[in-house]
Amino acid sequence: MIHVENLVKTYGEVKAVDGVSFDVKAGEVFAFLGPNGAGKTTTIQMLTTLVRPTSGRMTLDGLDPGARPLDVRRRFGIVFQDPSLDGELTAYENLELHGVLYHVPRKVRVERIEMLMKLFELWDRRDSFVKTFSGGMKRRLEIARGFLHTPKILFLDEPTLGLDPQSRNQLWTHVRSLNESEHVTVFLTTHYMDEAERVAQRIAIIDHGRIVAQGTADELKQQTGTDSLEAAFLALTGSTIRDERADAADQMRQMVKMWRR
Amino acid sequence: MTAIYILWLREVKRYLRSRPQIIASLAQPLLYLLVLGFGLGPVFQQSGQGSYLQFIAPGVIGMGILFTSIFSGIGLLWDRQFGFLKETLVAPVPRIQIMAGRTLGGATIAMIQGMLVLLVCVIAGFRPQLALIPLALLFMMLTAIVFAGLGTAIGSSLKDMQGFQFIMNFLVMPIFFLSGALFPLANLPAVLAAATRLDPLTYGIDGLRGALIGTSQFAPATDVAVLAVVASGFLALGAWSFSKIQI
Numbered sequence: 001m002i003h004v005e006n007l008v009k010t011y012g013e014v015k016a017v018d019g020v021s022f023d024v025k026a027g028e029v030f031a032f033l034g035p036n037g038a039g040k041t042t043t044i045q046m047l048t049t050l051v052r053p054t055s056g057r058m059t060l061d062g063l064d065p066g067a068r069p070l071d072v073r074r075r076f077g078i079v080f081q082d083p084s085l086d087g088e089l090t091a092y093e094n095l096e097l098h099g100v101l102y103h104v105p106r107k108v109r110v111e112r113i114e115m116l117m118k119l120f121e122l123w124d125r126r127d128s129f130v131k132t133f134s135g136g137m138k139r140r141l142e143i144a145r146g147f148l149h150t151p152k153i154l155f156l157d158e159p160t161l162g163l164d165p166q167s168r169n170q171l172w173t174h175v176r177s178l179n180e181s182e183h184v185t186v187f188l189t190t191h192y193m194d195e196a197e198r199v200a201q202r203i204a205i206i207d208h209g210r211i212v213a214q215g216t217a218d219e220l221k222q223q224t225g226t227d228s229l230e231a232a233f234l235a236l237t238g239s240t241i242r243d244e245r246a247d248a249a250d251q252m253r254q255m256v257k258m259w260r261r
Numbered sequence: 262m263t264a265i266y267i268l269w270l271r272e273v274k275r276y277l278r279s280r281p282q283i284i285a286s287l288a289q290p291l292l293y294l295l296v297l298g299f300g301l302g303p304v305f306q307q308s309g310q311g312s313y314l315q316f317i318a319p320g321v322i323g324m325g326i327l328f329t330s331i332f333s334g335i336g337l338l339w340d341r342q343f344g345f346l347k348e349t350l351v352a353p354v355p356r357i358q359i360m361a362g363r364t365l366g367g368a369t370i371a372m373i374q375g376m377l378v379l380l381v382c383v384i385a386g387f388r389p390q391l392a393l394i395p396l397a398l399l400f401m402m403l404t405a406i407v408f409a410g411l412g413t414a415i416g417s418s419l420k421d422m423q424g425f426q427f428i429m430n431f432l433v434m435p436i437f438f439l440s441g442a443l444f445p446l447a448n449l450p451a452v453l454a455a456a457t458r459l460d461p462l463t464y465g466i467d468g469l470r471g472a473l474i475g476t477s478q479f480a481p482a483t484d485v486a487v488l489a490v491v492a493s494g495f496l497a498l499g500a501w502s503f504s505k506i507q508i
Contacts, residue, residue, distance in 0.1 A: 074353040078351055083343070086345045089271065097271060098352075100263050101349065
């Protein structure tokens, strides 16, 4: 379903992604793990047509994102690291807007919005403004939105960041059940090793823009001679802390947090 | 087309739901109208130019349209930093349609804002000639499109809020002050006269003034022509900068 070969992205001197290759099979749940700044988000941005690779090849469902961006976009859904809902619209309006942008016919749109909102336990709050939602509710709404246009692939970029264990648990349960019922291929990144181990069939670990290991959780543990995925992860990526440089967007986010009460 | 419509609708909904902001944004034009209108009124009257309140009302309507359309473009910066823009950029819709929906939405709310300012001016004592109201609406629409296009171009290229301050002080305020919103364009010093003629808002307000109170510097056809040309230019610029946005 996803095929990536020698993918490279350089920003000036910095090699964000440095010759990455992997394959994700149809219907699989694939976890992409790595420390901050390892190149996870850049890889997702390239797969989802937001950023053009410097070199290398990739296909989604057999299509090249660079050559046929609109066809590729119809085939995937994505939940970004940062929320991407419109807080001034209601939950229902957010989903409706998405459905219209993805050309989902009205009848199907109405049915699927209701089905997904009920599944993610948001139906009672459909007419509330999204700005009144908690972090967990916003995440659920975004995931429901990602499924709305029946994509073949769902990208989840750290979807459980900042959620309590209850919400995380429930979220993965829903994602797994939709993965099974609608045969959606799931490509996820997370910092929680237990989640990756529980949800994903296969795992790739990326560091400094390169894939350092891939396989099932058990294979990774065997390879490194460790007894948990977390220990395997640390053995593969070292224990140095990676500090990302704050950019203009981070500064603005901090400013907004300051202004909101 | 439905993509353009739904994004246009989003802009309009957001505007109509932010009532406190609508009221707040009416305060500034009203302040100019009342304080300058009554404050400078006697001086203006003595120099034989008639009522200053009548004179600046079209100016403050233009001001309302200018600010609203530029701010709607700045909204792009927020959507970009806080994610919603990404949702539209990964949708299977060409970017030009996304830009068109947002920009037309911005122009529409600027137009509504202009009509609200007109209404407030009338309540404050402004007496326009009614026969040419449709022409006045045409000029309001053209002005709104011109600056919504510029707003999109600015919003697409800004990186942070510091840039916003810069734009306000070095672009938006000069556009307002050089437009002849507050003073007649006749008999100006040569440099100022040249500057006013380079300012697109000049033609919007001149046309509006011609339609509403019957005095203008240029022929209405000239105003329409200049605004139409500038609007196409700014829309093209907006579309180009929007297509260059990198997440």
